[in-house]
Amino acid sequence: MGAIHVANLGKAYKQYPTRWSRLIEWVLPFAGPRHQLKWVLRDINFRVDPGEAVGIIGINGAGKSTLLKLITGTAQATTGGVAITGRVAAMLELGMGFHPDFSGRQNAFMAGQLIGLTVEEIAALMPEIEAFADIGEYIDQPVRVYSSGMQMRLAFSVASAKRPDVLIVDEALSVGDAYFQHKSFERIREFRKQGTTLLIVSHDKSAIQSICDRAILLDAGRLAKEGAPEEIMDFYNAMIAERENQTVRQEKQEDGKVQTISGTGKATVTDVALLNEQGVRVEVVDVGALVTLQVTVAVNAPMARMVLGYMIKDRLGQPMYGTNTHLKELPLHDVRPGEKITYGFSFPMNLGPGSYSVATAITSTETHLVNNYEWRDLALVFTVMNMNREHFEGCAWLDPSIEIQRP
C-alpha cells in the first residue's frame, strides 16, 4: 500500500547576479556563496494515506509542478523531504521519450522500460496496452504518423499498464478526445477501488471533485488551505475572482458546511429560498415538481448594470445547471443603494434524487471575473427525493415516452 509523507518540504533555485558569479563560487568555495535563493516552495507539510485521493490546485506558478517533481524525485528538495512507500507511477508528461521513427509497439517497450518495467513484464502486458490504447493496426506503424491524440492514448496505456501503489498525475489527462478522457478517468477510478493512492494536479474542477477525498490549495509556494474538495474549490474560485477591495471569507453553516463569500459587496444576497407551487418554502422537493427559486438582493452601492446568476450543484460540487439574467437578457440598469430586489426563477425540478446546493453571483456581465460584486457558494442546500415516480438512475429526470416495435 502506498502512502506519501511530505515533511517541511521547500525548494529554492539558486540565482546568480552574473554568469561569472557561479564560476567564482565554484572556483573559490571558501569565499562564501554568491547566489541568492529564490524560494518557489516553502514549508509544505501534508500526508496522503494509503488509498486516499488528494487533489492539488493553485494558479499557474503556485508551485504545483515543482511539488510533483519533488515528490516523484526528478528534482531535489532544498529543505525537508518526501517519503513514499510502494510502487510509484508518475504521469507528469505523457509520451516522453517516444521516438517518431519507431513503431508504437517498440515505443511502448521503450517507455515501459523507462518507468522501470522489464521487457518480460511489458510483453505480458502488451495485449492489454494495445486493447486499451485502441489504436488498431497503428500500433505497428511509426509514431510519427500518429495523431497527437493517438500518441496520448498509447502513452497513457503504457504508463497505466500496471497498477501502481501510488499514482501521481499532472494535468496530462486533459488531452485526448472526450471518450478517451472518460476511459482514462475510469481506469484511475478502478485503480482507486483496488487501493491505489492518488495525487492529482488539475485545473479541472469536476475532476478534482469527483475523484478526490481531499484537496490542497497552493498559493505562492505555500500550502494555503487543505480540506474537502468542494470547500477548497470554492475558495479557489473566489480567490481567482479576487480583485482589489474584495474579501474572501468562509462561514461555517449550521449543518457544518462551509459557505464561501467573495466580492466587492456592492450588492449582497440577503435571502435564497426554494418555493413550491403554493409559494411555501421547502427544503425537500419531489422529482419533476414545479418550484421557484427566490433570491433577494440588497443594493449597497450604485451600479450601472447588475446581473444575478445562480448555479445548482450536486453533492460533489459539479454544476447541474446555471444561468444568469445577462444570458436571459434581463439585466437591471442604474440600480441605487437601498433598493431591495427580489428575483423569482421558476422551473420544474428535473433532477435525480440527491442533495444539491445553490450558488449565487452578482456581477455586471455574464462572468464573475470582470466585476464580482458578490459570489456566494452554498447559499442554499436542498434535497430532491423521488416520491411519486418509478425508480430511475442518474442525476437528471429525462423521462422518456417509450415506443417498441416488435415485428
Add this chain to the structure above:
Amino acid sequence: MISIGMLKGVLAYRGFIIGSVKREFQSKYHNSILGAVWTVLNPLAMIVVYTVIFSQIMRAKLPGTDSTFAYSIYLCAGILTWGLFAEITSRGQNVFLEHANLIKKISFPRICLPIIVVLNAGLNFAIIFALFTGFLIASGTFPGWAFLAIFPVLAVQIIFAIGLGIVLGVLNVFFRDVGQFFGIFLQFWFWLTPIVYPISILPETFHSLLAWNPMFAIVTAYQTILVNGQWPQWQALIPVTLIGIVLCLFGMQLFRKRAGEMVDEL
C-alpha cells in the same frame, strides 16, 4: 566512486540501457532501404579512403618503412581510435543537455545516460575496427600476437574518455562555454597529436612537449602495435591511466554533488 545505490539503479535499468543503445543504433538507418547494410558501408568507405587512396593513389610512404600499406595502417591506427575518443567525450559533454526533457520529467538513474553514450560509441568502434582488422588480415599485415595488446590500451583510452566526458558533461550544464570550448580544443588536440603525420617530422624540441599530451601515449601505443607489430611501451601508458582514473573519480564526485542542482539548470 560509484555508490551501491547507483549500481543497483543501473542494474535495474539495464533493460532501458540496452534498449536505448539498440534504438540509437537502429534509428540512424531505420527509414533506409538498405538498413543495417549502411552500418557497414559507412565505415567501410572511410577505411577504403584511408587505405586505397593514401597508399595507391597518393603513394604516401611512412619514413623508414617500405610497405605500401604502412602509412594507411598508421593513419587508421590513429584516426579510428581517435574517433572513439572524440565520440565519447563530445557526446558525453552534451548528454545531459540533450536529454534535458527526460531528466526533468522522469525519475530514473541519470548515470544511465553516459553509459548509453559509451556503449554506443563502443559499438560503432567495434564495427569499424572489425572491418579494419579484416583489412589487416587480407593485406597480410596482421601484427600477430601483439594485436592482443590493443585491448588493454583500449581500456585505458576508454577510462580516460569516460572521465573527461563526465566532467565535461556536468560542467557543460552549468557553463555552456565548456561545450563550445571543447569543440575547438578537440580539433587542436587532434592536430597536435601525431596521427596524420609521423612524429619524426616534428623538430626535436617539440618531442618533450608531446609528453604532456595524454593521447600521444595512447595513439603511439596503437601505432606501435599495428604498424610495427610490436608490444607497446607499457610504462608510457601509466600517466594517462592515472589521469583517467583521477578524472573518473572527480567526474563521479562532481556528478553526485551536482546531480540535483543540474535538474534546476536544464
